Amino acid sequence: MGDPAGQSLLELRGIDKRFDAVAALSDVRFSLRAGEIHALMGQNGAGKSTLIKVLTGVLDADAGEIRLGGRAIRPASPLDAQKLGISTVYQEVNLCPNLSVAENIFAGRYPRCGAMQGWRIDWTAVHRRSSELLARLGLNIDVAQLLSSCSVAVQQMIAIARALNVEARVLILDEPTSSLDDDEVQKLFAAMRRLRGEGMAIVFVTHFLNQMYAVSDRVTVLRNGRWVGEWACAELGPQALISVMLGREFAVHDQGAAPLPPSVADAPALLEAEGLGQSGRLHPVDLRLRAGEIVGLAGLLGAGRTELARLLFGLEAADRGRLCIDGEVVKFSSPGDAIAHGLGLCPEDRKTDGIVAELTLRENIALALQAQRGVWRFLSRAEQAALADRFVMALGIQTAGIETPIGLLSGGNQQKAMIARWLAVAPRLLILDEPTRGIDVAAKQEIMDELLRLAETGMAVLFISSEMSEVVRVSHRIAVLRDRRKVGELPGGSSEDTIYALIAAEHEHG
Ligand SMILES: Nc1ncnc2c1ncn2[C@@H]1O[C@H](COP(=O)(O)OP(=O)(O)OP(=O)(O)O)[C@@H](O)[C@H]1O
Ligand SMILES: [Mg+2]
Structure with a gap:
């Protein structure tokens, strides 16, 4: 699949990279033209970030060559790469x-x-x-x-x-949109198109198929550290793309949450917030969750979803309203209190609030359960290992082993480990703030299915996602927030447009 001579600005060939037992990249190639947006796609752990690290001098390849403008290069550090005109925004923002x-x-x-x-x-x-x-x-x-x-x-x-603040010729964006809402994604795309028009060569890594199609010209797919192919985006439809990423057929199913059984719908509230708020951060909110119910929190960025989650979990102190668990008024002064009452929160920002990079995958998964048990009841190493093994299987976490430091896992696999940490506690109410960020299409579906299964066993879920389609798919009921206030509730199965209309209506009045 060569390029007509002279068209490629950047060429990688025969790239190999091993980490002990893991072959992260084997004989990978990649070709990039000036003035194109080139998507790099593949499942979690496929090798996308590793390829980018090789290209940007973070990692030294074991074999292969890189040519920029026809000249062989071998960036020894990110600074070195930058001097050559290769600029990067990493998956984990490092500021x-x-x-x-x-x-x-x-x-x-x-x-x-x-x-x-x-x-x-x-x-x-x-x-x-x-x-x-x-x-x-x-x-x-x-x-x-x-x-x-x-x-x-x-x-x-x-x-x-x-990254733009240098004379960049190549701009690499590793999952830049995973924490942006639709509006901001559009702004970023506009910026990317402008840069493309100026002749910039852009590498775009994403798990959002619709975003890939919206902005990319060509796509290269990796699978298990190997190059699978390169296509013009217009020539590879979404179903075909998913199959090449997975190496098998895969059907995206859209069946949402089943309607709540009447026994659940009539059950008393497990959690009830009445006028719960914090001055300057969140206007008073009423919210009710029953056991077995999945409530989606929809809203644009900055709508107050994370603020509400933090209040409910005792990470912030509410200064108005009240919170009841099983009909009893509670006051959480720390997450420990919330955990003791059966709550769990899988936070939005896994890097600062989530993973402990030096600890192993096993220790990271066991962390919340250990905290819930308190210092007097240590989980033995064997208990931790059993727990970790179970979730590595259940969520398909790709790792060399449960004793691997979690920082060495791919981004999506770290995120799965965060979800595992909270599922391990088996909370009565689990709050998930952007749980599928960075997770590939197939794994996303598996996680949503897992949530639906857990709800059937009686767990309540508060589900926050910037991806409206996910909220719609998994929720029994959807609470809509805008400008740090709840503006309404919609039944499960409402269309995305209905939600957007509710948000927009408030815009007009507000
Ligand atoms: N420093 C490292 N030490 C050991 N293994 C590593 C290291 N970095 C990456 N790996 C392994 O290499 C493989 C490829 O990881 P990589 O981060 O490139 O995947 P990715 O395609 O970016 O996935 P994601 O979509 O989840 O971000 C994974 O199995 C990962 O665990
Ligand atoms: Mg990655």
């Missing part, structure tokens, strides 16, 4: 929370000014250029604010702005 937005965009390469040029940083220029870069992505925010005060989504855009 400094305690620096300002502008500092994050410019860290390590500040413009200098004045008579003292050479050692005085030109802050006016830093701020102006940061604002311009973000505006190019359609984002207008105060660049002097701390990064930590920005949402995960905004942080993602800042990471992209940082």
